[in-house]
Amino acid sequence: MLLNRAYPDIFSEPEAQLLANMLGPPSVARSRTRIIRADVILDQSLYLTRGMLGRYSMDRQGRRQFVGIQIAGDYFDLAAYLLTYLDHDIDALSACEIRPTSHGQLGHLALERPDLYNKLWKISLIDASIDRYWIFRLGRLAGKARVANFLTEMFVRLYARGLCSTTHYELPLSQNDLAEINGMTSVHINRLLGELRLDGLCTLSDGIVRLGNLVGLARVGHYSPEYLYLAPGISAEVRGLLGLRMAAAERLAE
The missing domain is CATH 1.10.10.10 (Winged helix-like DNA-binding domain superfamily/Winged helix DNA-binding domain)
Incomplete structure (x- = not known):
């Protein structure tokens, strides 16, 4: 799935294709396997082309709280480009196909195509909006x-x-x-x-x-x-x- 299908009002087809050309080869993850471990330094961000992922944090007794679900078309760890690591784990909930973009390429994009770089941060802000809604759901409903x-x-x-x-x-x-x-x-x-x-x-x-x-x-x-x-x-x-x-x-x- 290209980004113009996931976000048709944000990315044009040529823009989505340019970003797709930056992606590395796909890797396949089996259901219920770890994709990203919390507090590990990352040098790439990942795009989910197929499947479903779960984000979760754990307490000291090992009890999980899901903090997000990612679906095909999500660039699910863009924040790690600036933060360098994630504060939570991400697991595959189904068989998944994932493609990487190196943080070096994202830095190059920021210099050469700041318009596209800003659009990536727009979709990251949409993810943050979903996070806020999950807080509302748990706190109010x-x-x-x-x-x-x-x-x-x-x-x-x-x-x-x-x-x-x-x-x-x-x-x-x-x-x-x-x-x-x-x-x-x-x-x-x-x-x-x-x-x-x-x-x-x-x-x-x-x-x-x-x-x-x-x-x-x-x-x-x-x-x-x-x-x-x-x-x-x-x-x-x-x-x-x-x-x-x-x-x-x-x-x-x-």
Whole structure:
């Protein structure tokens, strides 16, 4: 997946191709393997062309808290270019294909094509916006709303990149993963997934989320996608699928 498909309102096709030409050869990671270890100095940033990754931190007892999910089309560790290392681990949640860009090339890009360099930092800022939304979800939403919100987010992010249909999407997560994402126990997650199923909103089985009532799922989850900064056309389409009114920024753009 080229960057102009992942971010069609940010990168033109020639710009995306130029950045793709900077990428090294792809490597394949098996599901549930370590991609990046916290506190290790890095000399390259990685672009995810296929699959799904999870970011997480651990407490002193080894208990995990997921702090992010990355999907195909994400440049998932750009921050390491300036920070030199990441403060959290990143694991493959499914089989993944990853391509590197050396930090030397990013430095050259900053000098030769500052316009493209700034666009890379724009998508890094979008990642930061997603991080803030995850804080909101964990801090403000409770129970079924929190889980419904997360499941709606994953649909929107995948659909916006053409990675799923409106009826179902792949989510290679266990109930224990969902518990660590939502700050709950596996028992609690199991009960809430059962409630979502009985309400006819969605089901999760064998890594597939089947969407029974997308509008209802978004409503239960108090979900709104402004924080993703989607391209206007995709944003309007997504809001229609979720039964939401046009966002203020979209109205101003008309």
